[in-house]
Amino acid sequence: MIIEVKVPTPGESITEVELGKWLVEDGSVVDKDDEIAEIESDKATLTLVAEEAGKVSFKAEEGDTIEVGAVACTIDTSEKPEESSKKEPDSDKTEKDESPKKEKQEDKKDEAKPKESKSETKQSSEDQSHVKTTSVAKKMMEENNLSLDDVLNGLKRISKKEVEAVMELPAEDDHASPKKKFSREEERSKMSSLRRKLSERLVAVKNDTAMLTTFNEVDMSRIMELRKKHQNRFIEKHGFKLGFMGFFTKAAAAAMNFHPSVNSMIDGKEIVSPQFVDVGIAVQTPKGLMVPIIRNTESKSVPEIEKDLRDLAEKARNKKISVEELTGGTFTITNGGTFGSLLSTPIINPPQSAILGMHNIVERPVAINGKVEIRPMMYVALSYDHRIIDGKDSVGFLVRLKELIENPERLLNDGANPEELLLNL
Structure with missing residues (x-):
């Protein structure tokens, strides 16, 4: 019996995809539920899965643009992978x-x-x-x-993967390497549809928004002490490590209670102000940058945010994430500090109006109560659309975020000062 493997629908607005890479060889015999190909859309990279066991026959080549619903390959179920081993x-x-x-x-x-x-x-x-x-x-x-x-x-048997793995091994002898010391060679590779779409959106942001960036710095001492003190108990209870992103995401959602315009966006001649905070977290994957969305961060605890981020990031890196999990955010956070960035101006992710940039933590001398002390400091940046967010709100948002990170206990009161609440101020 011949089964047709058709290209699934990545999303409502997507009509065609690109066949990024075959994960098996043409004519090879696969098991049921084996991943056989990577499909790239302008939003995410998905995988084609074998519906039944059998022999695969390609109907398209790598790099081809295929319409949604078209046949990518067929599977001959008359040939089973276990026949020879039986x-x-x-x-x-x-x-x-x-x-x-x-x-x-x-x-x-x-x-x-x-x-x-x-x-x-x-x-x-x-x-x-x-x-x-x-x-x-x-x-x-x-x-x-x-x-x-x-x-x-x-x-x-030796397959294509084994041969490619050997070819990618570094040469033991420099003289045996095919590349010369003063080589003038060039390598060309086709841009994926995901990267092409990303480049188009980045250029559009520059042209269609009045983007500005404001900066501040955060003393990370309290957060680092809190993590060090409770890390072991946190792992025992939740099963994963406590990071910084959960604190910053929760703090950003709390700061929007005082500066709601940062969570707003322009829709034609109207300003849309969601009463929820869906935060997109930029995650680096082998296929490029993806931004999975954590829904309703204003109602979630730090451990819940950390768990959602962990699950979504794993899905994105393993190409299991859906288009729905990548769309609909109201605010974005990116952490260039994981790569050693000290300072940057992140680009807004439209139709959102703001993005927060975290950076590397560096011990620097700072003035504390008239004395110089060495503290772990992080520069933070907020890029915003000046058409909808005024300078007062952008600066005020970062100042509020700084206060919440340096005094994390305030996150229990949605960012309010406990002393002011006690005195009803």
């Missing part, structure tokens, strides 16, 4: 039945020719001396009583 148990059984006789005969031969066996072992070890084996692999072989011969004989 015969192995019978042969193993006959080998086991004959093994006692063979062992006796081999024992006699070994006793008669002990010198030959040693020389053969020495020769095989010399032949395999060029095979590179990691320490982890050696340990696994020792634990399972496997020799290098057993592992090499267990490899059924």
